[in-house]
Amino acid sequence: MEQRIEAVAWELDSRGCSSASEPAESSHRQVQILPAALEKVVVGSDRALVLEVIEFDEFVEAQGASGGWHPDDHAEFLRILTSCRGDYSHAILIATDQLPEYDDLLVRKRIAVAQWRMRRNAEKAAASIAEQAEQPKSARQAQQEQQAAAHQQRLKREVQRRAVQSWRERKAQQEAEADAADRHERHLQQKAKLEASQAWQAAARARLRSYHNSKAKEKREHEMADIQRTDARPATAPPPEQLQRAEARAQDMLQRRADLKHAPEVLLEERKRRQHALAQKVAQGFKAKAALEEEGRLHQDTSAFRIRRNILHTDGLTAQGSGFICHVQAKIVPQWRQGL
Structure with missing residues (x-):
């Protein structure tokens, strides 16, 4: 409504x-909300x-x-x-x-x-009654046909199922064979690559040995050529000036060796001379004869000096611990100065 x-x-x-166009009646006035x-x-x-x-x-x-x-x-x-x-x-x-x-x-x-x-x-009821009247055995036949169709359908599904199962088995076998062939192929390829790499490395080592042998042979040949050139060079006598300079250098070296050998003795004699002069000067100043009588005592080591020397000698020869280098109070002497 x-x-x-x-x-x-x-x-x-x-x-x-x-x-707005027609006036409304008083009983039907508009309602304001x-x-x-x-x-x-x-x-x-x-x-x-x-x-x-x-x-x-x-x-x-x-x-x-x-x-x-x-x-x-x-x-x-x-x-x-x-x-x-x-x-x-x-x-x-x-x-x-x-x-x-x-x-x-x-x-x-x-x-x-x-x-x-x-x-x-x-109409549906009349059609159903007419169909039943015309074909009284149609229901049984239809049931038999339905059963036969269902049986055929079951057989068909069974055949399809077996076919699918057989196809799956063949496919799985083919895939397994393909995988085995693929693995065998990869193994052969890897083996071929390894053999090729080993052959290349062997060839490289052979080339390197050949190169080193050739370089060594060339070096020997150069050395032999140098030796032959040196031997073939005619021997000439050095000039007299060169012989004189060599003899002068030899005499100078021998003189320096002799000076170095006798230097300690000279220094000791000089020291004794100064000490004797000093002792005489002291004896004359103090007017004491005991000093002259004990002149040999001045050349002896004092007890304090002996103690310090023993300590240094002991510390220098005794190991102080792991990794400590023993201190030996000796200077490095060249071979040509040994025995001087």
């Missing part, structure tokens, strides 16, 4: 029937309410927010009323005029559908 009213309202809207809730307005300190708010609260208390309707139905009614611009009387009259025709057509439709279903069921 609401859908028909809404449809008629939209039809009137399309035709231009609105409350107010919000569902308004807050109370507080004025001053006496908390007085606005007159409109008081009137709205009294109306809602008396009539309810939706006039006793369900909120969903009330919202749908307001939507339809808004769609027909508030002129609901004419829309309802049109819907009321069309409602009997709609109900009549609906009833006739239902009756026609029911009669068609009855005719179809009757």
Whole structure:
């Protein structure tokens, strides 16, 4: 019913029937929709309410927010009323005029559908009875045929299953053979590569040995050629000036060796001479003859010097621990100075 009213309202809207063009009756005035809730307005300190708010609260208390309707139905009614611009009387009259025709057509439709279903069921029943009357043994034959077809289908599926299983076995065997052949081929390839690498390495080593041998042979040949050239060079006597310089250098070297050999003795004699002169000078200054009598005592080592020498000698020859280098109080003497 609401859908028909809404449809008629939209039809009137399309035709231009609105409350703005035609004045509505006093009993059918447009309804202004107010919000569902308004807050109370507080004025001053006496908390007085606005007159409109008081009137709205009294109306809602008396009539309810939706006039006793369900909120969903009330919202749908307001939507339809808004769609027909508030002129609901004419829309309802049109819907009321069309409602009997709609109900009549609906009833006739239902009756026609029911009669068609009855005719179809009757035709199916008559066809089934006629088929059973014409072929009384068709059910048994059909059952036998169905059983035979099912048996043939089972045999066919079994044959297909065996064929698939045989194909899978052949495929697995072929794949295994292919894998074995592939592995054998890879093994042969790796073996061939290894043999080729070993052959190349052997050839490289042979070439290297040949190269070294040839270089050594060339070196020996060059050395022999140099020796032969040296031997073939005529021997010539050095000039007299060169012989004189060589003899002078030899005499000078021998003299230096002799000086170095006798240097300690010369130094010792010089030291003794200075000590003797010093002892005589001291003896003359103190007028003591005991100093001259004990002249040999001046050349002896003191006890403190002997202690220090023993300590140094012991420390130099005794190992001080792991990794300690023994200190030897001796200078490096060249071979040509040994024994001087």
